[in-house]
Amino acid sequence: DAMVIQNPRYQVTQFGKPVTLSCSQTLNHNVMYWYQQKSSQAPKLLFHYYDKDFNNEADTPDNFQSRRPNTSFCFLDIRSPGLGDAAMYLCATSRMGTSGSTDTQYFGPGTRLTVL
Amino acid sequence: AQKITQTQPGMFVQEKEAVTLDCTYDTSDQSYGLFWYKQPSSGEMIFLIYQGSYDEQNATEGRYSLNFQKARKSANLVISASQLGDSAMYFCAMREPFTGNQFYFGTGTSLTVIP
Numbered sequence: 001d002a003m004v005i006q007n008p009r010y011q012v013t014q015f016g017k018p019v020t021l022s023c024s025q026t027l028n029h030n031v032m033y034w035y036q037q038k039s040s041q042a043p044k045l046l047f048h049y050y051d052k053d054f055n056n057e058a059d060t061p062d063n064f065q066s067r068r069p070n071t072s073f074c075f076l077d078i079r080s081p082g083l084g085d086a087a088m089y090l091c092a093t094s095r096m097g098t099s100g101s102t103d104t105q106y107f108g109p110g111t112r113l114t115v116l
Numbered sequence: 117a118q119k120i121t122q123t124q125p126g127m128f129v130q131e132k133e134a135v136t137l138d139c140t141y142d143t144s145d146q147s148y149g150l151f152w153y154k155q156p157s158s159g160e161m162i163f164l165i166y167q168g169s170y171d172e173q174n175a176t177e178g179r180y181s182l183n184f185q186k187a188r189k190s191a192n193l194v195i196s197a198s199q200l201g202d203s204a205m206y207f208c209a210m211r212e213p214f215t216g217n218q219f220y221f222g223t224g225t226s227l228t229v230i231p
Contacts, residue, residue, distance in 0.1 A: 033219075037159075041223070041224075043161070043207075045218060048218070088159050090159075092161070096213075103149075104151060104163050104166055105209075107160060107161035109160040110161075
């Protein structure tokens, strides 16, 4: 089945220790998104890739970086995690045509990050 | 201004009853899409139903239907015959395809189904 996969599902890191979260998709979607979601809140968009074009949200801290080496994979790097970065990180994909579209966004199961 | 407003932080419904979750949206675009997602305690966001701004019929998917009132800018989710497994957070979202790829999410409604 076509899907969005996130690894690991649970990640524990230490304060200040870099961590990388990964996302892969078999949907062949050209747009990939990273969201941060804290408890009882809506997902907050960090950035997204439209093909290879990287789009950063204005309020995303520099501590968060992303890489998309190919269509299928996208990584979220947190350079120096703080206690406030503990959250669920959701990867999502969608298809975007050149004429604009309202295609659905599909999510992976998320990675729950704990910072000690 | 908020793009998506969900005014019900928490809702309760008796098993087998129907429930309506409210969503209003704000856009000046003519073309947009409206979505509902379910997020159980496991954390995964599950796509439920989609309504395009040009769709004249209300969307339905099994027990889910979307009550789309364009003039009122509302897109309420109706769940019929509630089941215990429907207990979850529900998010309404909107996409404006010609103003970027971003999805705007509401703050969510926590639904609890009572046996």
